[in-house]
Every structure is written in C-alpha cells, then in structure tokens.
Amino acid sequence: MSEIDEIICTVLSCEENELLESATADNIAGWDSLTHVILLSALEEEFSISFSEDEMVNNNSIGKIRQSVAVKSGK
Amino acid sequence: MSYLQQFVALAEAKNQSIAVSLKNTLEEGGERISVLGENILERYQGIVDGDIEVLVQAYATMVMRFNKLQLKYEISGSYPKQGFDQVKEAVYDNMPDMTSYMLGLVCSQFAWSNHFRLWCFFEDKFLNRLSSVQNILEFAPGHGHFGLSTLQKYPNAQLIGIDISPASVKMSTRIATSFDHTNANYRQQDAMALEENYFGKFDAVICGELLEHVPEPDRILASVHKALTPGGVAYVTAAITAAAPDHIYEFTTVSEVTNMVTASGLEIIDQISESTRPLTDQAKGAPTTIAMIVTKG
Numbered sequence: 001m002s003e004i005d006e007i008i009c010t011v012l013s014c015e016e017n018e019l020l021e022s023a024t025a026d027n028i029a030g031w032d033s034l035t036h037v038i039l040l041s042a043l044e045e046e047f048s049i050s051f052s053e054d055e056m057v058n059n060n061s062i063g064k065i066r067q068s069v070a071v072k073s074g075k
Numbered sequence: 076m077s078y079l080q081q082f083v084a085l086a087e088a089k090n091q092s093i094a095v096s097l098k099n100t101l102e103e104g105g106e107r108i109s110v111l112g113e114n115i116l117e118r119y120q121g122i123v124d125g126d127i128e129v130l131v132q133a134y135a136t137m138v139m140r141f142n143k144l145q146l147k148y149e150i151s152g153s154y155p156k157q158g159f160d161q162v163k164e165a166v167y168d169n170m171p172d173m174t175s176y177m178l179g180l181v182c183s184q185f186a187w188s189n190h191f192r193l194w195c196f197f198e199d200k201f202l203n204r205l206s207s208v209q210n211i212l213e214f215a216p217g218h219g220h221f222g223l224s225t226l227q228k229y230p231n232a233q234l235i236g237i238d239i240s241p242a243s244v245k246m247s248t249r250i251a252t253s254f255d256h257t258n259a260n261y262r263q264q265d266a267m268a269l270e271e272n273y274f275g276k277f278d279a280v281i282c283g284e285l286l287e288h289v290p291e292p293d294r295i296l297a298s299v300h301k302a303l304t305p306g307g308v309a310y311v312t313a314a315i316t317a318a319a320p321d322h323i324y325e326f327t328t329v330s331e332v333t334n335m336v337t338a339s340g341l342e343i344i345d346q347i348s349e350s351t352r353p354l355t356d357q358a359k360g361a362p363t364t365i366a367m368i369v370t371k372g
Contacts, residue, residue: 025091032099034354036092037142056139057132060090 004069007046008062011039021063040065047073078116078127079109082182085131093135100188111194112185115220119181121253122174122246130178134186137179141319142354148318149358154325155318159290162321163239173242176320180284181218189349193312193366196347197221197283200368201310205279208232212277212302214266214295215239215285219247219259221310222281226256232279237264267291269298277302280309283366286332287314287322296339303371308344311336311369315348317362332365341369 001009001016009016013030025031031039040059044050049072051059059065069075076084083101087094101108116127123129148154157165166173183190208229213222216236226234236259238244244261251259264270266282267289280299286292292313299309315326326332329348336343345368350361 025095031092031095033090033092033096033138034142034352036090037139037146038354041143041146053136053139053143056143057090057093057135060092 003046004043004066007042008039008065011035011042019062021061021066023062024060043069047075049073077113078120079112079185081127082112082116082131085128086135089131089135093138097186100186100191103188104185104191107195108185108191111191114224115181115185118220118223118250118254119178119218122178122249130182133175133178134182135179137176137183144318144320145362146354148316149353149355152357152359154322157323159323162288162323166321167240167242170242170245173240174246177218177243177246181220184220187351189351189364192349193347193364196366197310198224200345200347201281201308202228204308204368205229205232208279210277210304211235211279211281212237212273213281214298215243215282215288216247216261217243217284219243219250219261221283223247223251223254223256223259225279225281226251226259227254230256230258232258234259235273235277236261237266239263239265266298267294269301274301275304278304278307280307282309282311284312284314286311287317287319287324287326290323292324293335293339296336296341299369300340300371305371307371309341309369310366311341312364312366315363315365316353316358316360317364327359329363329365333367336367336369341371343367343369 005019012028014028018028040051040056059068086097184194209232211232211234213236215238216222222234222236236247241263244263247261280302282299286295313326313332348363348365350363353361
C-alpha cells in the first residue's frame with residue numbers, strides 16, 4: 001500500500017479495497033467533514049505540502065486527493 | 076426545488092464530506108430545521124443575487140477553515156496569538172472575506188446540529204419571552220439573522236445593531252431593507268465602548284457570538300448590563316475551547332463563562348450548552364457554545 005493510502009485508511013478507518021479513484025464520502029463510512037480536514041492535514045504534514053481552503057473543498061474524492069498530493073509533493 | 080434542496084444538491088456536487096454531515100443534521104432536525112433553512116436561504120440569497128452556489132461555497136470554505144483551526148488549536152493547546160486590532164484588520168475590515176464568512180456562518184445555523192439546537196433555545200426561551208418588547212439592542216449582529224428574526228416576530232419593536240465590521244453593517248442593512256424592516260438601524264460602533272445614550276434604554280439585548288472575540292469579555296457584559304432596562308432580558312452566548320479565525324479570548328469551561336456573567340451583575344435565568352466532537356484526543360475539551368438568558372439582577 002502506498003504511503004498516501006496508508007494515511008487515508010488510518011484516518012478514515014477504512015480498508016484498502018474501498019479506495020477506488022471515484023470513492024467519496026458517500027462510499028466510505030468514516031469520511032465526514034471533520035475527518036476530511038484531519039485527513040488533508042495529515043497529508044500536509046507527512047508530505048510537507050499545504051492545501052488552500054478551496055483546494056480542501058475541491059479534493060473531494062480519493063482520486064483527486066491522490067493526484068493533488070502527487071502534484072504538490074512531486075511523489 | 077426549494078432553496079434548501081438546492082443547497083443540499085450543490086453541497087453534494089461540491090464536496091460529499093460536507094454534504095454527509097449536512098444531511099445528517101437535516102434528518103435529525105426534522106421539519107423545524109427545514110423551515111429554518113428555507114427561511115435563512117430565502118433571506119440571504121438576496122445578498123448573492125439568487126446564486127445559492129455562492130452560499131454553498133461560503134459555507135464549505137468556512138467549514139474547512141474552522142475545522143483546520145480547531146485541529147491546530149487542539150494540538151497546540153492555545154488559540155492563535157493575535158490581538159483584537161490584528162483580527163479587525165484581517166477579518167472585520169476585510170469586506171469580501173467578512174461577507175463570505177458571515178454567509179457561511181448563517182448557513183451553519185441550519186447545517187450544524189449544535190447551532191440548530193442553540194437556535195431553538197433562542198426561539199423558545201428568548202423570543203417567546205419578549206411579549207411586549209419595544210427596544211432591542213443587538214451587539215455585533217454579524218449576518219443579522221438573530222436580530223432580524225426578532226423583528227420578524229415583533230414587527231412593532233425598534234432594533235439598533237452595533238458592529239465594528241463595516242461588512243456586517245452593510246449586510247444586515249441590506250437584508251433589513253429588502254425585507255422592509257424599516258425599524259432596524261445598524262451602526263458601525265464598538266460594543267466595548269457603549270455610548271451613554273444607550274444606557275438603560277433596551278428591554279431586550281442580543282449578544283451572540285461576541286464574548287470570545289474580544290480581549291476583555293467582561294467589558295461586553297458590562298455593556299449588556301448598562302444597556303438593559305430594569306427587568307430587561309438578554310440573550311448571551313460564548314464559545315468554549317472552540318477556535319475560529321477571530322476568536323481571541325479562550326474560555327475553557329462553562330463555569331468560567333457563567334462566573335463572569337454573574338460577576339457583571341447579570342442573573343442567569345436559563346442556559347444551554349451544546350458541544351460537537353473534538354477532532355483529536357489531545358483536545359482540552361469538546362468545542363462548546365453556552366447560550367444564556369440573563370436579566371439585570
């Protein structure tokens with residue numbers, strides 16, 4: 001499992017097989033507006049990146065979060 | 076489609092995590108929260124030329140900002156070190172940012188279950204008590220929803236709102252005008268330095284979401300006391316262990332607030348505390364708001 005996915009699974013209390021590119025808070029039970037911010041903040045810290053408030057709103061699926069972290073961190 | 080249905084649909088399209096929490100709150104609140112949501116959206120869509128999307132964006136941005144600040148606060152153990160003048164310049168005097176903030180905050184009245192329950196307390200325990208109210212003073216009306224709702228129920232009363240933010244004064248004035256509340260008058264003034272001609276003139280005072288925004292909340296409470304007529308009643312709230320871009324004074328317990336209120340000479344006749352879950356295990360306490368009905372004791 002990638003480092004990003006490990007963090008996602010830990011924060012959202014979900015399994016790796018739930019992390020479809022298209023998955024959103026509608027598909028993952030532990031994902032609400034509080035855990036969304038906890039997740040993005042954990043990724044910011046781990047990858048030394050930062051998200052604006054608009055980016056936090058727009059990063060609304062697993063695919064978008066993975067892509068956003070990859071672009072910002074270069075990993 | 077109702078305004079509220081539009082709001083939910085747009086929130087779902089924007090960010091599901093926000094929509095999930097919103098839908099849970101609406102389900103919990105039943106018919107009463109739907110009525111509140113519809114009333115608020117009908118009132119505030121006028122500020123954004125009918126574009127509900129702008130309200131959803133303002134709300135979503137505010138949720139991210141608040142949660143991120145709360146997370147930092149719970150980890151660091153203190154609110155950001157900032158003085159009132161810094162906050163005034165960065166937030167209250169920043170017209171676009173303050174407008175968006177207030178639009179987001181007013182939507183939280185129906186989107187956050189704790190804010191909805193506080194609204195119910197305001198309506199049941201404060202508004203219903205004001206049977207013959209004539210003069211209302213609202214400190215820091217912000218979006219203006221509480222004062223304007225009071226006028227909606229008591230259309231023969233006169234309301235003065237004083238707020239240090241020009242954006243708030245503009246917003247409240249525009250809404251009051253659009254709803255023909257000619258008896259609402261908003262002024263850019265500092266609640267900590269209440270003018271003498273306000274002393275003992277108001278049989279109702281609204282002081283919501285203000286105490287934690289100033290370095291010396293006891294001075295605000297003194298202003299509430301001075302403004303009330305004998306027998307007058309006030310609605311006062313305070314945020315406890317809850318971070319926000321403009322929270323300066325950190326209350327850490329409910330008793331800290333109630334002790335300060337009673338020390339100011341006000342008598343608490345009813346109160347409610349509403350909390351949300353903290354984001355971390357390190358939190359000093361759950362983010363909480365206490366709302367009180369007070370009289371001049």
